[in-house]
Amino acid sequence: MNPQPDIKKLEEQACNIRISIIEMLSKAGSGHPGGSLSCAEVITVLFFHVLRIKPQDPNWPDRDRFHLSKGHSCPVLYAALAERGYFDKKELSNLRRLGALLQGHPDRRTPGIEVASGSLGQGLSVALGMSLAGRIDKKDYRVYCLMGDGEIQEGNIWEAAMACAHYKCDNLCAVLDYNGFQIDGKISEIMALEPLKDKWQAFGWHAVEINGHNIAEIIKAFEEAKTIKGKPTIIIAKTTKGKGVSCMENVVDFHGRAPNETETKQALEDLKKKKSL
Amino acid sequence: MAEALYQREVYGKTLVELGKDHQNIIVLDADLSSSTKTKLFGKAYPERFFNFGVAEQNMMATAAGLASCGKVVFASTFAMFATGRAWDQLRNSVCYNNFNVKLVATHAGVSVGEDGASHQAIEDIALMRSIPNMKIIVPCDGPETKDAVIAALNTPGPFYIRLSRAKVPTIEEKKPFKLGKSCVIKEGNDVSIFACGIMVEQAIKAEEILKKEGISARVINMHTLRPLDEEMIIKCVKETKGLVVCEEHTVVGGLASAIDEVVCENIPTKVIRVGIRNRFGQSGSPAELLKEYNLTGSDIVIAAKKVLSAKGG
Numbered sequence: 001m002n003p004q005p006d007i008k009k010l011e012e013q014a015c016n017i018r019i020s021i022i023e024m025l026s027k028a029g030s031g032h033p034g035g036s037l038s039c040a041e042v043i044t045v046l047f048f049h050v051l052r053i054k055p056q057d058p059n060w061p062d063r064d065r066f067h068l069s070k071g072h073s074c075p076v077l078y079a080a081l082a083e084r085g086y087f088d089k090k091e092l093s094n095l096r097r098l099g100a101l102l103q104g105h106p107d108r109r110t111p112g113i114e115v116a117s118g119s120l121g122q123g124l125s126v127a128l129g130m131s132l133a134g135r136i137d138k139k140d141y142r143v144y145c146l147m148g149d150g151e152i153q154e155g156n157i158w159e160a161a162m163a164c165a166h167y168k169c170d171n172l173c174a175v176l177d178y179n180g181f182q183i184d185g186k187i188s189e190i191m192a193l194e195p196l197k198d199k200w201q202a203f204g205w206h207a208v209e210i211n212g213h214n215i216a217e218i219i220k221a222f223e224e225a226k227t228i229k230g231k232p233t234i235i236i237a238k239t240t241k242g243k244g245v246s247c248m249e250n251v252v253d254f255h256g257r258a259p260n261e262t263e264t265k266q267a268l269e270d271l272k273k274k275k276s277l
Numbered sequence: 278m279a280e281a282l283y284q285r286e287v288y289g290k291t292l293v294e295l296g297k298d299h300q301n302i303i304v305l306d307a308d309l310s311s312s313t314k315t316k317l318f319g320k321a322y323p324e325r326f327f328n329f330g331v332a333e334q335n336m337m338a339t340a341a342g343l344a345s346c347g348k349v350v351f352a353s354t355f356a357m358f359a360t361g362r363a364w365d366q367l368r369n370s371v372c373y374n375n376f377n378v379k380l381v382a383t384h385a386g387v388s389v390g391e392d393g394a395s396h397q398a399i400e401d402i403a404l405m406r407s408i409p410n411m412k413i414i415v416p417c418d419g420p421e422t423k424d425a426v427i428a429a430l431n432t433p434g435p436f437y438i439r440l441s442r443a444k445v446p447t448i449e450e451k452k453p454f455k456l457g458k459s460c461v462i463k464e465g466n467d468v469s470i471f472a473c474g475i476m477v478e479q480a481i482k483a484e485e486i487l488k489k490e491g492i493s494a495r496v497i498n499m500h501t502l503r504p505l506d507e508e509m510i511i512k513c514v515k516e517t518k519g520l521v522v523c524e525e526h527t528v529v530g531g532l533a534s535a536i537d538e539v540v541c542e543n544i545p546t547k548v549i550r551v552g553i554r555n556r557f558g559q560s561g562s563p564a565e566l567l568k569e570y571n572l573t574g575s576d577i578v579i580a581a582k583k584v585l586s587a588k589g590g
Contacts, residue, residue, distance in 0.1 A: 129342020
């Protein structure tokens with residue numbers, strides 16, 4: 001981890017990533033902007049501050065592992081991977097095309113993708129496997145897993161939650177992108193999750209609630225997670241779906257729809273204005 | 278036929294043997310380690326054994342995570358739960374990534390016996406055969422179980438190995454095991470009888486009955502369903518007058534379907550299927566159930582005669 005984070009620079013990076021998300025989705029003509037925009041700060045902090053990685057050597061055995069369990073939000077991950085140099089930025093404009101390096105949901109053909117995802121609810125188990133492998137191999141890498149809030153309605157997540165605590169996986173840190181919406185509407189109306197922090201604590205986890213758009217809070221939470229021994233940590237990051245784009249914020253339609261030409265123009269204006277502030 | 282063995286006992290012991298030199302072997306179970314015999318590995322190498330409780334979906338996706346870090350993962354539970362409960366995890370987290378996860382499932386088929394239909398997987402092969410990258414072995418006895426486990430360890434990618442609950446007699450006439458290559462157990466030129474798993478024993482019984490009646494049957498142990506020995510199938514169509522396929526599985530999607538696909542595309546001929554037809558299993562002793570579901574040597578004899586009469590043989 002870089003000793004002194006430059007908060008301002010990370011904020012700017014998150015804004016660049018948002019611009020990249022809008023551009024690639026607009027070009028692709030389909031995809032999931034809402035949940036990509038909501039976790040832009042979390043992904044930025046991970047890929048530009050927290051993760052111990054070597055983009056030129058994606059299979060470096062001692063790398064920290066990151067797994068995107070909410071696979072549909074891959075545009076945010078692709079933007080970060082491209083920015084870190086895992087592959088040429090030109091690939092972003094081929095998203096979702098036949099034969100593309102960047103598939104509609106994460107695929108191992110993409111440098112930086114450890115395990116495919118897309119079918120929700122499996123990622124925390126995948127992260128558990130990575131965590132156990134690290135323990136067996138006596139490696140000091142850490143494992144990070146980003147989940148969606150709608151996703152944790154899957155039973156598999158709670159099987160994994162039990163197992164991560166049972167096996168005392170303190171090298172594992174999960175992040176929940178808690179933007180409050182799923183495809184069919186508000187989480188609280190479709191299938192309520194609260195009390196969420198209590199649930200994770202009852203499952204044996206150290207749980208931290210933060211503002212998922214506040215870079216300093218995100219950094220502090222990841223640092224805290226490293227100090228917790230004997231149990232896994234979950235960072236419940238309260239976020240806004242579609243964050244940073246006025247026509248997309250809290251609009252459920254943008255869970256899985258790309259912006260049209262007018263919306264794209266508006267979105268890029270919003271983001272560029274924010275960047276110049 | 279020689280000594281009868283539990284395939285799962287052989288499996289557990291083989292894992293312990295292999296675990297010594299292969300430090301990258303990790304074994305997982307979901308609360309059935311006493312039955313699947315993975316507990317033998319757990320006892321020998323506790324740091325490389327994980328029990329996930331009654332949570333097969335978590336076991337399967339965790340296997341993928343371990344494999345992504347270079348481990349060879351053997352994951353076990355009953356065939357019903359291994360292939361049914363965790364199918365999505367197996368498809369998306371294991372097979373799509375082409376990971377080194379070896380799913381070794383026990384208690385397949387109606388020969389599970391008294392536990393009844395809920396525990397008798399009869400559609401597991403169909404479920405596994407439909408997933409790209411998955412290789413499938415259905416060993417016929419104890420020693421072949423060991424061969425299958427070693428082949429899975431030495432061959433990259435996901436495997437499904439299907440084992441029985443009950444003791445099975447050792448088939449003496451086998452040739453050395455080769456992944457993807459079937460093995461002729463009895464030579465014959467009237468009818469070809471293909472079988473896998475415990476049905477190989479029944480096919481041999483059928484061959485003995487048919488021989489007494491002057492019908493010469495070829496018995497082929499089709500232990501590998503993926504990759505399938507297409508060459509042998511085509512050869513048998515050319516050299517004999519008809520095919521019978523036997524499996525302790527529904528006639529939909531298993532060995533018979535696999536052979537039918539090859540025959541239809543290459544050399545159409547009549548194939549009679551000996552398997553379970555649109556029914557669930559039920560309680561009973563394994564022997565009673567094989568009889569009830571028409572899976573005995575006598576049933577294979579009837580099928581062989583049927584295919585020969587259709588051919589005018």
